[in-house]
Amino acid sequence: MVRHFTGVSAISQTARILALLISLLIPLTGARGDESPPDVEAEEIEVSGNGIKGDPFADDDLFSSDFADDSSEAQVPQNRVKLELRGYLESRNRLRTTDSGLMSTRQRLWLEGHGGYGATEAVGAEPPLRVFVSGAVDLDPAAADLSDDHDTARIYLEEAFLTVDRPGWNAVIGRKIHRIGTGDGINPLDLINPLDYRDPFATGKSDARLPVLLGLATINLSVSGSFQEANLDVIVVPLAQVNQLNSPGSAWESPGLQKLRAGHREGAYVLEDQKEPDRAFDQAEVAVRLAATLSGWDLSLIGFYGYLDSPVFEREYRSGPGVMQTLYITPIHPDFSAFGFAFAKGLDRSTLRGELALKPDLPVMTKDNSLPGFSRTTVMEGVLGIDRTFGTNLYVNLQYFFSRTSEAEYLISDTWAHGITYDVHDTFLRDDLEAGVRGIVGFTGQGWSFETYAEYQLADDWLFQGSLLFFEGSESGAYGQFGDNDMVTLRVRYSF
């Protein structure tokens, strides 16, 4: 009994000791392993002044003045009307270096407004109905003196569109610039928006486009496996918009067009007015884009049907009052189709981009005087580029582009045309100053463009920019034709 009692007692004592140790250990180890956050009310966190202990900003006024209006921001209501207005005032002046003539003295007031309405999907999400409108007042007496392309004063609407955003799809309707290519400046598949004929060069290596009236529907496709995102875009332009021919005297009137106009003035033929698409829905443009992100690759397949942006010159003999036949030359914009593929891929500190477009039956001008002045052939165009940031901010972008034209022996195009675009820039003065060079070099007679530029940001509102842009090459080349337009640009912008 005693032994038994002793045995029970020893076990009991051992159990008591174990229980005591475990009871001591649980709260200590539990404090370390407890996943619930520490609590002020449970006095796990010490309160001090306006915050918790150890908060260096709880009681000082470092944040209170600059951030006063920030802290007063209310939580976004679930059903809201949001209106914002902003813009800039800009003076942009361009001086031609060849004759010191002023090409442009554009003074611009740019305004843009956003509006939104509707119950948001979640706090911070955009409202499902959104409106964006932008427009400007331009005064450009120097450009107006040169040609009819510019009025001395012009008030215009730039973009104006409504976005409807619903789960699984969204739609946009209105005047808009919509880019679908991935190339930098050279985009064989950006066929929706025509060139801004008043100011065709945005920079030494990229063009400027004009908005068009369009409808765009995007459907988010369900994805699985390696697919991370997939969309189907359908874009309809009810009436195709095309490149306007520059008026006589314009800085951007090509030498070829000048010669055509000279022949017309001399009576060698009749140069008719540009014949633009003018039948809405009959002469619509349609683009379809199937885009997917797959294991870090952005891939898209693009199909397009529409009208040539740059005109071809149709030749036709018509009988006059007598037996003589007169040659009529008409700038027209025939229809064509394009199919293509675009991609982009981030690789460490670089990004690869490319586009490949096949344009079967593309209208191209013929070399001789045969009728109707142009012929249809198959053209393949491509761009392959890479950009990379070296060091902290040294950005380098190189791109190779080409086009291959079938049966080119009868056409004004060469079988092969190719070249490169480049952009190298860096930042200085605590990133307030950006400076660099950019341009295009054609290897097959297109000529080249070269721009060196610097832009300085003063505080948040002011931008000062200066650039020198040169064109060189044969008069028949895409860039050489503007050899007389070497220019200095000075720009001052105040944003508000």
Next chain:
Amino acid sequence: MIRMTVSLICLILLSAGIGYAEPTGRDIMVKVDEVDNSRDAVMSSMMVIERGNSKLVRRMESRTKQYGESLKDERTLIRFVEPADVHDTAYLTWSYDDPEREDDMWVYLPAESLVRRISGGGKKGAFMRSDLANEDIEDRAVDDDEHTLTGEEEVSGVACYVVESVPRPELKKDTNYSKRVQFIRKDLYLPARIDYYNKRGKLLKTATFGGYKQIDGIWTVTRFLYETPRRKTRTLLQRSNISYNQGLGDALFLQNNLMR
């Protein structure tokens, strides 16, 4: 029986000893990483950059959602509100916890109506001309650095772990820093201060953290002060309108959603 009792006590004390062993630097940083266990977050941020007499102001709105089985992958959409010349510029980032996997990044440039894929090459550059580098605002995976607990120290009167974080050798080329010395509050597992050292091992800048708030049950740093003594500049950053677990939809974090 006594021998068994002694053995059990030793075993328990030993296990208790293991339980009380100093955590490693990585253990601490894993805890720091786990403080924000939200599935998604929405916030506004305002930044004031002080450069001598001038002040630059930036405002942005950001949304973040966690992905993957362990919710370690992250998608972030940042849309700029100010300054006016970058209004509506938006960045979309899909970052992955797997250090071998490249992040996916896109930028929307409203003036050019263009969504562009970009690479992480600009990580070392300044974020919007501030004292923050682009790498300071991105989600950094715990194992992007090797963490060493070097001691404990009081910062602003609270006890902190001092953790030295050195980038993994293969990631050294992508960072401005040779190391970051992080002072982690022992009570909240949030940073109180981070000292950033440049590639030559000299102190480059300091970040001080505060404005600690418990929002939707998650302790959050709402105020940051970055100071770069050599440039004589400093950046104040404040987060506001923070809400967690709002059930943000996946569509918010698609390229398609970048355009206005």
